[in-house]
Amino acid sequence: MKVAVVYQYYQGHQAPGHSLVFELTQHLAGQGHEVTVVSGETGYMQADPAVLPWYRRLLRRERDGAVKVIRTFTYTQLHRSYSGRLLSFISFSLSAPLGLLGLRRPDVVLASSPPIFPMFSTWLVCKLRGIPLVLEVRDLWPESAVQMGILRNRLLISVMSWMERLLYNQAVRIVALTTGIRDDIVARGWPAEKLQVVTCGVDRDMLFTDLPAGQRIRRQLGWQDCHIVLYLGAMGEANNLDVVLDAARQSHGKPVRYLLIGDGMRKPCIQARAQALGLDNVLILPPIPKDQARAYINAADLCVVTLLDIPLFRGAIPTKLLDYMACARPVLCGVAGEAGQIVKAAGAGLNFSANDGQHLAELIEQLRHDPEKCLLMGRRGQAYVREHFDAAVNRRAMEQLLLDSCRVALKAPASG
Template identity: 65%
Template sequence: MKVAVVYQYFQGHGAPGHSLIYELTQHLAERGHEVTVISGETGYMKRDTPTLPWYRRMVRKERDGQVTVVRTFTYSELHRSFFGRLMSFLSFSLSCPAGLLSIDKPDVVLASSPPIFPMFSTWLVCKLRGIPFVLEVRDLWPASAVQMGILKNRQLIGVMSWMERLLYNQSSRIIALTEGIRDDICARGWPERKVELVTCGVDVDRLYPDEAGAAFVRERHGWQGRRIMLYFGALGEANNIPVILRTAQRMRDRHDVLFVLIGDGMKRQATEREVSSLALANVVMLPPVPKDDARMYISAADACLVTLRDIPLFDGAIPTKLIDYMACGKPVLCGVRGEAQRIVEDAAAGLIFEPDDDEHLAGLVAGILDDGSAAARMGRDGLAYVRSRFPASRMRTQMEVALIDVVQGRSAEHPPEDRSS
């Protein structure tokens, strides 16, 4: 089948950040499907500034393995502010239809959200060309932005809520990344048969305990003799980095402990200013590293941190960093309620703290660093758990089967009544 995938932040293993869509598209191509990706010009944590003038960047085609990639004009300063992020979303919303119209008509379009605005323009093209539309939901927008206090304009909230309902109604199938997302959508009236759970998975040949890589990273950064508490991922509004900084402040007298933050996002500059103003010598911030190098940095840590803001919708979140940490055999300190907490507890892969409780987190950091046997056991148990429960091959097969079902017409469902009035 011919598959078109619309995802604003498409990137390979040589770029920082997650590469789930990249790996899915390569899998589909290897399975004999003709795959084209419509994407923006930069990854979520890759700040390359375009050098060509805008009129030469409207639509550009390239190849990545067996996959055709169509890059369309996108505002690149997405991390400058919320306005910059909105401009990035809107610019891709306007340019991605040109990319989708530039290719032969596909049998199905898979669109991955958030952001939600490009999903709407993608659906319009699908409607005009008679293409089945499958929506992958990685985060519930606009609800999560509203609960975080990022989105306050009632008119914009109304527009985005209307878009969300229309997209759910018009999609041939909805793919939910977590149980919490699936349950929320179904609780609002969409039929369970239409909403399919396909969680993130891990490639055990790419993410695994890497002792040699860990030694290289520790020597490179001069971390010998230090106990490393690692946060690896986005530095955004949702990620609750302040609880880590408060914990570091509490533990500044533990000269053997070093908190390492690796990543980028809208809150990176604010975090750097906070580290400087508090004179936190026990905090190091590094730029994002390519996915190919992730296992070395994770393996170099003694324990890893998962944090999110304490809002109800994040009870249904599974941060990809959690699965990555466990795949590298590292114990996890998790400050996320709900689904992420259940994974850590079921796997016996780490310890749980209240999302904003830095005092509790400081105690857990000291305890896990001082009990090497317990930390090693948690790492082993977490590794075994993700290898049995989150194999990437299984997740990609689920997605492939779902797309084939849509193409063969086995997914027609009736949308719920619009109860927004």
């Protein structure tokens, strides 16, 4: 099988943020499939400044093990503003087709959204060349942007909604990252048999209990005798990190330290607010590569996951939640819906209301005095993700879905 994957933020374990597409493509190549990734020039978590002029960055070819990678021109300053992010999406929408058109015709294209604009131009190339398109939906756009208040322009909302409908109609299969995403799409009229849930998974070789690595980080921070609360991930509008600062304010004067690691559009605001409140118990660090995440997670006594309290996020499963659980860390979850249900079903931690910093601080104080309960929560969470969110199982499921999509397309190509 010849597979082309279109994803704007392809990156390996040496970059910060998730590496799910990297892991999937390496698996596919390891199974003997011919895999090419068409990607932008920068990761989602942290933009690398462009060195070459734009005309020398239109198309660059790399190899990542057995995977071929085509990098196409992308506006890299996506974290400066929402207009910068839009420019990044549009630039990749215009350049990605160049990468796809330059390939020997693949048997199937897997396109991962959001963003949605590059998915539309990817579909145009697939339509032109008669290639079956499998659409992976990681987040529901434009609805999530509308609910967060980021997207208000009615014309832009209408255009993006039209693109979403067309893509769902034209894709031979739709892969939903969570049950909530699948249920939303089915409720809006698309047939359930067209959709399949393939969740995020945890790689046991990367994420596991590693107390020596955790102790090393604690020594580096000088926090050997502190109770460390960790947030590791994006710092955007959706991530609702003000609630963590509110909790830190409540914990002032106690041996509790809050460690926030990551990057995103809201990071300067988070830093400014922490400084304005005089939160000397908060340390905000730059993003770290994925292959260093295990050490920092194991350094924490408690880990926090939080998102804005909007209806669509009730179907979200943040990858950081699974990463925490894989390392046997107890979790404090401020995400209602599917994520909170996982924490409850696993017995992996405690849930709190999305905007209730005082409740979060109370839970931290409660668990600070109950190390045995924390240990039990961590063990339960680790066992749960190993049973239900095994990355190897999920990669095999995606491989089989792509193979099935090729066979279906050969028998009855998608109508257009």
